[in-house]
Amino acid sequence: MSSFKRRSTKQTLTPPGTRILLGSTSNLITSTGIPSLDDILGGGLPLSCSQLILAPDVHSAYGELVQKYFVVQGLAAGQAVCVINEGARSFLEGCMWLPGANSLPASINSAGPGREDEEDESSQKHDAKIKIAWRYEQMKQFQTSVSSSTQSADDFCRVFDLTSRLPVSTIDAALSAKQLVIFDVPISDSAMATTRSMLKHISDFLVTYEEEQKEVATPLRICIPGLGSPAWGDIEPQVICYFLYAFRSLLRTHPHVCASISLPPHLCIEKWGGPGWVQKLGWLSDASLSLTAFSANPSLTALFPTYHGFVHIHSLPAPSTLVSPSDKYSMLRGLTSSGENNLAFKCMRKRLIFETLHLDVEGGIGERRMPPAAATVTVGGLAHDHSSHGHGGAASIQVQVEEVQNKVELVSVAEDAAQGKTEAVTTSSFVKKPKHRKKVAFTSDRPDLYDF
Amino acid sequence: MFSLSQIPERGDLLLVTDELASPADFVLHANLATHLKDSSKDARCIVLSVSGSLSRWKTLATKSNLNVPNLIAKGSLVFIDIEADLEELHSASRPSLRHIFDRLVSILQDEDHTSDHTLLIVDDISTLEWICFSTQEVSRFVRALSAACDKTNTSLIIRHHVITPGNPDELLRLLLQISAYRIDVFPLSTGRSGSVSGQIALHPGPGRTGLKTIPRSKAVLYRLTDTSSTFFDRGTGAAVL
Numbered sequence: 001m002s003s004f005k006r007r008s009t010k011q012t013l014t015p016p017g018t019r020i021l022l023g024s025t026s027n028l029i030t031s032t033g034i035p036s037l038d039d040i041l042g043g044g045l046p047l048s049c050s051q052l053i054l055a056p057d058v059h060s061a062y063g064e065l066v067q068k069y070f071v072v073q074g075l076a077a078g079q080a081v082c083v084i085n086e087g088a089r090s091f092l093e094g095c096m097w098l099p100g101a102n103s104l105p106a107s108i109n110s111a112g113p114g115r116e117d118e119e120d121e122s123s124q125k126h127d128a129k130i131k132i133a134w135r136y137e138q139m140k141q142f143q144t145s146v147s148s149s150t151q152s153a154d155d156f157c158r159v160f161d162l163t164s165r166l167p168v169s170t171i172d173a174a175l176s177a178k179q180l181v182i183f184d185v186p187i188s189d190s191a192m193a194t195t196r197s198m199l200k201h202i203s204d205f206l207v208t209y210e211e212e213q214k215e216v217a218t219p220l221r222i223c224i225p226g227l228g229s230p231a232w233g234d235i236e237p238q239v240i241c242y243f244l245y246a247f248r249s250l251l252r253t254h255p256h257v258c259a260s261i262s263l264p265p266h267l268c269i270e271k272w273g274g275p276g277w278v279q280k281l282g283w284l285s286d287a288s289l290s291l292t293a294f295s296a297n298p299s300l301t302a303l304f305p306t307y308h309g310f311v312h313i314h315s316l317p318a319p320s321t322l323v324s325p326s327d328k329y330s331m332l333r334g335l336t337s338s339g340e341n342n343l344a345f346k347c348m349r350k351r352l353i354f355e356t357l358h359l360d361v362e363g364g365i366g367e368r369r370m371p372p373a374a375a376t377v378t379v380g381g382l383a384h385d386h387s388s389h390g391h392g393g394a395a396s397i398q399v400q401v402e403e404v405q406n407k408v409e410l411v412s413v414a415e416d417a418a419q420g421k422t423e424a425v426t427t428s429s430f431v432k433k434p435k436h437r438k439k440v441a442f443t444s445d446r447p448d449l450y451d452f
Numbered sequence: 453m454f455s456l457s458q459i460p461e462r463g464d465l466l467l468v469t470d471e472l473a474s475p476a477d478f479v480l481h482a483n484l485a486t487h488l489k490d491s492s493k494d495a496r497c498i499v500l501s502v503s504g505s506l507s508r509w510k511t512l513a514t515k516s517n518l519n520v521p522n523l524i525a526k527g528s529l530v531f532i533d534i535e536a537d538l539e540e541l542h543s544a545s546r547p548s549l550r551h552i553f554d555r556l557v558s559i560l561q562d563e564d565h566t567s568d569h570t571l572l573i574v575d576d577i578s579t580l581e582w583i584c585f586s587t588q589e590v591s592r593f594v595r596a597l598s599a600a601c602d603k604t605n606t607s608l609i610i611r612h613h614v615i616t617p618g619n620p621d622e623l624l625r626l627l628l629q630i631s632a633y634r635i636d637v638f639p640l641s642t643g644r645s646g647s648v649s650g651q652i653a654l655h656p657g658p659g660r661t662g663l664k665t666i667p668r669s670k671a672v673l674y675r676l677t678d679t680s681s682t683f684f685d686r687g688t689g690a691a692v693l
Contacts, residue, residue, distance in 0.1 A: 241582040249535035252505045276615025280582055282472045283613055320511040321678040322478050340644035
């Protein structure tokens with residue numbers, strides 16, 4: 001009998017929509033629905049962990065947008081999803097969905113600001129074509145965003161289109177199959193009573209959910225898009241802290257559950273929770289990020305026209321190590337080479353992207369080329385001296401223009417004789433506009449120091 | 453070079469303060485491993501866990517060659533999880549930490565597991581104040597715990613999160629008064645770095661002159677790996693960078 005044995009790799013079954021955390025085989029991660037956010041978290045959100053998204057800007061709802069991505073990714077990957085909100089149904093109906101599934105009307109699709117995606121893609125192609133010096137050719141190209149090629153077609157992270165809407169039929173089907181569960185916020189005497197009753201409700205639900213699972217448990221996502229909203233009662237900072245703390249300990253006892261939480265914008269600022277409020281929230285959740293939108297600050301909007309806000313990282317999940325996996329594996333944060341990159345987000349027509357904050361071409365000016373200054377008036381052959389007008393300024397600008405000889409070009413256009421058309425030699429002459437060469441210099445009213 | 457094994461001495465209270473950008477988990481885990489491995493055979497450690505989960509303590513201890521389930525079974529390691537008792541603690545009309553204190557004292561005075569040297573680690577005192585317990589209640593708990601450890605010659609390590617740097621809160625002021633030493637872990641002022649995880653300063657408590665202290669201006673840098681930490685002086689790579 002031969003001693004030869006075929007070596008067969010034993011494949012471990014991972015639950016749908018999950019992967020093994022890089023650098024730690026004992027932890028599973030799942031996607032947030034946004035590849036660039038997954039990269040920031042170190043590959044994805046680990047199961048039994050929670051992420052807290054703070055969006056302090058009251059004029060926008062980027063926090064809610066991230067929650068919607070979290071929910072639809074769960075639904076698309078075949079995971080169970082639980083939404084806890086007073087208006088969960090309308091929240092779900094406003095979610096994005098897979099491209100082409102249920103697109104918005106074409107009139108909305110072709111609306112003005114929607115060209116960004118195409119422009120972005122074309123600029124990426126243009127960048128790829130740029131010929132660079134041979135000595136730098138071998139260098140790895142600096143990447144500012146997570147490329148779309150990493151968005152594989154598998155269930156881990158699906159590509160969603162913000163112009164598509166989650167079909168109502170899909171919501172109904174998921175509800176009837178118990179893939180999607182909706183919890184309303186209970187009404188109680190006080191905010192603390194509401195919080196405790198909700199925690200009890202979630203705890204009971206998790207116990208029943210785990211009992212129903214088979215050998216390979218399906219992960220469950222819990223989404224709370226508006227913790228502390230008016231439906232929760234007269235909420236206080238201590239109640240939010242209590243909920244986050246108790247909820248995190250609940251998740252730790254259930255290894256196949258993860259959660260994503262957002263607070264209403266007015267609760268995300270230090271003014272509401274007191275000094276160090278955002279720090280407290282960071283300590284009480286596994287991952288905590290702030291999306292500070294520019295919409296309230298016109299100067300920032302003007303400075304960074306292609307971005308919609310800054311991303312601040314407060315805490316990152318490290319379920320079984322001292323250092324977060326993100327520190328080692330995140331491309332966007334760039335900690336492997338030097339200090340942390342500045343991060344920003346932009347919401348385009350079809351997707352939300354987190355990327356490295358960088359100035360545009362020409363150092364922050366939107367246009368690639370400066371338009372000619374309309375205000376510059378040139379006087380041919382004359383030196384224009386402001387001092388002659390009697391201005392009392394300390395300094396003036398001289399613009400001297402040299403005339404360039406006009407060139408007359410003769411252009412002959414010969415039409416094809418074979419086509420039977422009359423051969424004609426058209427002699428057209430056009431005169432190019434006089435090209436002026438400008439010389440600009442600063443002069444001073446006062447005599448120069450060394451002018452004797 | 454700076455070493456975490458020098459402190460705390462027997463019966464001392466070591467205060468560990470950290471910030472969100474530079475968590476001091478590594479100080480607690482290193483102390484646990486050092487105490488259980490380097491001390492005499494009957495060394496005992498009690499962990500009062502407020503924020504950390506047992507599975508994380510287990511995983512990190514395993515990487516330091518410690519078998520936590522064995523140690524728990526042997527009685528060398530006692531793990532008390534406040535998260536599990538939270539509902540019970542909070543259900544009372546006035547949330548109190550008395551129950552936890554009584555439990556700790558009974559463990560410290562347990563005659564079945566007498567130990568030459570016991571270490572008590574409280575992994576996070578600030579969260580207790582944030583969730584439901586009043587500052588007065590937490591301050592009383594800390595004071596009573598310190599006194600109980602002093603009586604039983606137990607070393608005590610308490611971690612406190614600084615959320616308003618430069619502006620110490622009431623609880624931190626009390627802790628500074630009763631602690632023998634303070635390990636101050638804080639982030640780089642220039643932001644996160646790929647090579648340096650943060651800085652460490654060592655301050656003496658009132659009337660303490662034994663150890664060589666490290667002021668904030670000359671803080672030692674540290675770099676974290678998955679399971680351990682390396683210390684090096686400012687301005688020197690020291691084979692780390």
